[in-house]
Amino acid sequence: MPGQELLLTTDLLTEGVDFRLADTMPEAIGFKAMGVNLSDIAAMAGEPVAALVGLVLPRSGAPDLAERLEVGLRQLAKQHQVPIIGGDTNVWDGGLVLAVTVLGLAMPPGPVRRSGAQVGDAICVTGPLGGSLLGRHLSPQPRLTEARSLHRTVTLHAMADISDGLAADLGHILQESGCGAELVASQIPIHPDAVRRAAQTGQTPLHHALHDGEDFELVFTVSPADAVLLASRGEAIIIGSCVEAGLWLRQGEVCAPLAAQGWEHHGTGN
Amino acid sequence: MPGQELLLTTDLLTEGVDFRLADTMPEAIGFKAMGVNLSDIAAMAGEPVAALVGLVLPRSGAPDLAERLEVGLRQLAKQHQVPIIGGDTNVWDGGLVLAVTVLGLAMPPGPVRRSGAQVGDAICVTGPLGGSLLGRHLSPQPRLTEARSLHRTVTLHAMADISDGLAADLGHILQESGCGAELVASQIPIHPDAVRRAAQTGQTPLHHALHDGEDFELVFTVSPADAVLLASRGEAIIIGSCVEAGLWLRQGEVCAPLAAQGWEHHGTGN
Numbered sequence: 001m002p003g004q005e006l007l008l009t010t011d012l013l014t015e016g017v018d019f020r021l022a023d024t025m026p027e028a029i030g031f032k033a034m035g036v037n038l039s040d041i042a043a044m045a046g047e048p049v050a051a052l053v054g055l056v057l058p059r060s061g062a063p064d065l066a067e068r069l070e071v072g073l074r075q076l077a078k079q080h081q082v083p084i085i086g087g088d089t090n091v092w093d094g095g096l097v098l099a100v101t102v103l104g105l106a107m108p109p110g111p112v113r114r115s116g117a118q119v120g121d122a123i124c125v126t127g128p129l130g131g132s133l134l135g136r137h138l139s140p141q142p143r144l145t146e147a148r149s150l151h152r153t154v155t156l157h158a159m160a161d162i163s164d165g166l167a168a169d170l171g172h173i174l175q176e177s178g179c180g181a182e183l184v185a186s187q188i189p190i191h192p193d194a195v196r197r198a199a200q201t202g203q204t205p206l207h208h209a210l211h212d213g214e215d216f217e218l219v220f221t222v223s224p225a226d227a228v229l230l231a232s233r234g235e236a237i238i239i240g241s242c243v244e245a246g247l248w249l250r251q252g253e254v255c256a257p258l259a260a261q262g263w264e265h266h267g268t269g270n
Numbered sequence: 271m272p273g274q275e276l277l278l279t280t281d282l283l284t285e286g287v288d289f290r291l292a293d294t295m296p297e298a299i300g301f302k303a304m305g306v307n308l309s310d311i312a313a314m315a316g317e318p319v320a321a322l323v324g325l326v327l328p329r330s331g332a333p334d335l336a337e338r339l340e341v342g343l344r345q346l347a348k349q350h351q352v353p354i355i356g357g358d359t360n361v362w363d364g365g366l367v368l369a370v371t372v373l374g375l376a377m378p379p380g381p382v383r384r385s386g387a388q389v390g391d392a393i394c395v396t397g398p399l400g401g402s403l404l405g406r407h408l409s410p411q412p413r414l415t416e417a418r419s420l421h422r423t424v425t426l427h428a429m430a431d432i433s434d435g436l437a438a439d440l441g442h443i444l445q446e447s448g449c450g451a452e453l454v455a456s457q458i459p460i461h462p463d464a465v466r467r468a469a470q471t472g473q474t475p476l477h478h479a480l481h482d483g484e485d486f487e488l489v490f491t492v493s494p495a496d497a498v499l500l501a502s503r504g505e506a507i508i509i510g511s512c513v514e515a516g517l518w519l520r521q522g523e524v525c526a527p528l529a530a531q532g533w534e535h536h537g538t539g540n
Contacts, residue, residue, distance in 0.1 A: 006276075010322040010371055012358045052280040054324075054369045090284045095362070099324045099369035101280055 005111055007104035009040040015095035019138075021058075026065055028138040030072025033098040035140030036163065038080060039216045042144045043161040044111040045151035046104035051077055053087035054099035062091045069098065080144055107151055112220070117158040117177035117242050122227030124236035126150075127217040129166055130194025130209035137214035147218060150235060154226035162215040170219050171247060171260030177221075182248040182255065183210075183240035191215070210249075210258070275381055277374035279310040285365035289408075291328075296335055298408040300342025303368040305410030306433065308350060309486045312414045313431040314381040315421035316374035321347055323357035324369035332361045339368065350414055377421055382490070387428040387447035387512050392497030394506035396420075397487040399436055400464025400479035407484035417488060420505060424496035432485040440489050441517060441530030447491075452518040452525065453480075453510035461485070480519075480528065 013033045015021050021029075034051065041048045053073055057065055066089065077084055082102070126146050143161070150156055158177055160169045166188070174181055185206055194208035201208075221242055222230070230236035240250075249258040283303045285291050291299075304321065311318045323343055327335055336359065347354055352372070396416050413431070420426055428447055430439045436458070444451055455476055464478035471478070491512055492500070500506035510520075519528040 006373070008320065008322055008355065008371070008373055010324050010356070010358055010369070012324045012326055012360045012369065014326050014360045014362045015364070017360055017362050050278060052278055052371060054280050054282045056282055056284050056326075056367050085278065086280070088280055088282045090282045090287055092284045092287050092365070094284070094286075094364040094367075097326050097364075097367050097369075099280070099282065099367075101278070101322060101371040103276070103278055103373070 004108070005106040007041055007044055007046045007106055007111060008101070009037055010099060010101040011036045011040065013098040015097070021096055024138065026068035027072035029098065030069035031076050032138050032140055033100045034073045034076040035142055035216065037100045037102040038076065038082070038142035038144060039140055039161040039163065041102055041104040042142045042147040043159055043218060044106060045147040045156060045159065046106050046111060047148065048080055048082045048102050048104045048144065050085045050103045051082050052101040053084055055087070055089045056094070056097040057089065057091050058096055059091050059093055065096070080142070107148055112151065112156045112159040114158050114160055114173045115176040117173050117179055117221040119179050119242050119244055120224070121157055121221035121242040122224045122238050123170065123181055123183065123219065123221050123240040123242060124227055124230065124238050125166070125189065125217050125219050126236060128189040128191035129162065129215045129217060130191045130205060130212045131197035132193065132212055132214045134193045134197055136193060140214065140216040142216060143218050146235065150220065150230065154222050154230060157221045159218055159220035162217050162219055163213055165211045165213045166219060167210045167247065167258055167260050173219070173221065174247060180243045180245040180247060181240055182243050182250055183258065185249055185251040187237070187239045189237050274378070275376040277311055277314055277316045277376055277381060278371070279307055280369060280371040281306045281310065283368040285367070291366055294408065296338035297342035299368065300339035301346050302408050302410060303370045304343045304346040305412055305486065307370045307372040308346065308352070308412035308414060309410055309431040309433065311372055311374040312412045312417040313429055313488060314376060315417040315426060315429065316376050316381060317418065318350055318352045318372050318374045318414065320355045320373045321352050322371040323354055325357070325359045326364070326367040327359065327361050328366055329361050329363055350412070377418055382421065382426045382429045384428050384430055384443045385446040387443050387449055387491040389449050389512050389514055390494070391427055391491035391512040392494045392508050393440065393451055393453065393489065393491050393510040393512060394497055394500065394508050395436070395459065395487050395489050396506060398459040398461035399432065399485045399487060400461045400475060400482045401467035402463065402482055402484045404463045404467055406463060410484065410486040412486060413488050416505065420490065420500065424492050424500060427491045429488055429490035432487050432489055433483055435481045435483045436489060437480045437517065437528055437530050443489070443491065444517060450513045450515040450517060451510055452513050452520055453528065455519055455521040457507070457509045459507050
């Protein structure tokens with residue numbers, strides 16, 4: 001496979017941290033475990049090739065739980081034509097852990113990394129953000145097709161999937177690229193769930209769009225010309241640009257520092 | 271990489287099942303977690319290329335524990351020149367789980383599987399067996415070099431690593447190959463630990479050699495001529511042959527059925 005680097009990603013989901021077994025359908029937990037891994041492959045604009053599933057099951061009701069988790073795991077894997085080629089299953093007296101590994105192939109001219117953002121780049125996202133906790137966090141739709149289309153159409157400088165929140169994941173890109181960013185508040189696409197969530201929390205919808213995790217949209221940087229091309233095709237929403245240093249939020253005339261803080265996982269925060 | 275299939279393996283180690291955190295050095299647990307995965311690659315006569323490490327850590331003392339686990343993980347990985355290229359770490363209120371994934375390359379003419387044993391094959395192992403619980407189970411030495419040497423020298427029909435016990439893992443080969451085996455009791459190499467262990471349990475050393483798990487030697491089948499060649503080079507010990515059906519143990523004139531039973535994991539059995 002000349003020119004095609006291999007991609008390998010693993011993500012753990014643990015009971016009480018990433019989900020509560022008491023109020024989540026096991027099928028949804030399985031779906032999510034596959035989704036977060038496929039989203040990691042999407043963030044590199046790769047193509048998933050195969051998956052392995054590791055399950056550590058609580059002793060009580062283990063066979064039924066395993067079966068229901070697998071329904072969800074297989075549903076999303078099948079949707080993206082990824083065979084589950086193996087894994088390992090343990091039973092113990094503790095809580096539920098899912099350890100999914102996905103092998104992928106980078107698409108020419110190579111994998112997109114977090115480290116390639118440049119001063120002057122436009123910053124884009126693939127869709128509306130915020131409020132995923134109202135349900136979308138359990139049914140992540142990895143942007144695999146979208147990422148590969150972007151990768152074919154333009155030169156992606158840097159990309160990440162939004163798992164910890166826009167500010168946090170963009171922060172990772174900035175840190176690895178050694179530059180800063182200025183986001184334009186009015187350009188950030190706000191998901192209807194962020195509005196609903198804001199009504200519950202007393203925060204603004206914008207706050208939720210900036211800081212909520214598990215949206216699983218992509219955030220990426222490209223040249224301004226490429227950004228305009230993608231926006232005109234409806235494939236990207238331009239939300240700001242890369243600057244020398246810092247992370248800034250512009251609201252009208254005011255430009256204030258924005259904390260690159262992430263979202264707290266369910267079991268411990270929120 | 272024409273002619274070179276990819277191999278992917280994942281193995282979970284869970285507290286209370288595979289080890290007791292109270293009486294095991296974390297470095298040894300890390301070493302073992304890497305070892306069982308590399309042993310899976312050895313069983314296919316492959317070459318390990320990269321590893322991912324997933325850790326679910328108990329909240330109390332998590333940073334120190336992670337560091338000590340990594341010492342062991344890295345020690346064995348380095349010994350076999352396998353870079354640890356990534357992973358995921360979670361902290362929770364439960365016990366310790368290690369989820370290691372290893373990517374490997376099959377060596378020409380392809381990976382060795384469990385399903386190729388044929389009636390008339392000689393059955394061989396790479397070293398003495400039994401009593402691993404006295405300590406060897408925590409420092410598995412994956413037979414990677416030995417497996418690739420065998421693969422270059424002869425045609426390996428079927429192979430497995432001995433993780434569940436000789437009888438159990440040979441049983442897996444027989445099941446997938448659709449044949450049986452007759453083992454010759456006097457030919458089975460007994461590890462000194464099996465003798466020491468027998469003094470503790472009241473079982474025979476042979477019983478421990480047949481049924482103890484986690485020896486991490488290889489069991490494989492080849493043509494009788496190839497077996498003799500390997501034995502003459504000191505690379506294999508011939509312990510029996512493949513027959514039409516069943517699993518049998520010959521002791522002198524008596525040939526009796528042998529249960530393909532495995533070994534109970536520490537936390538629950540022994």
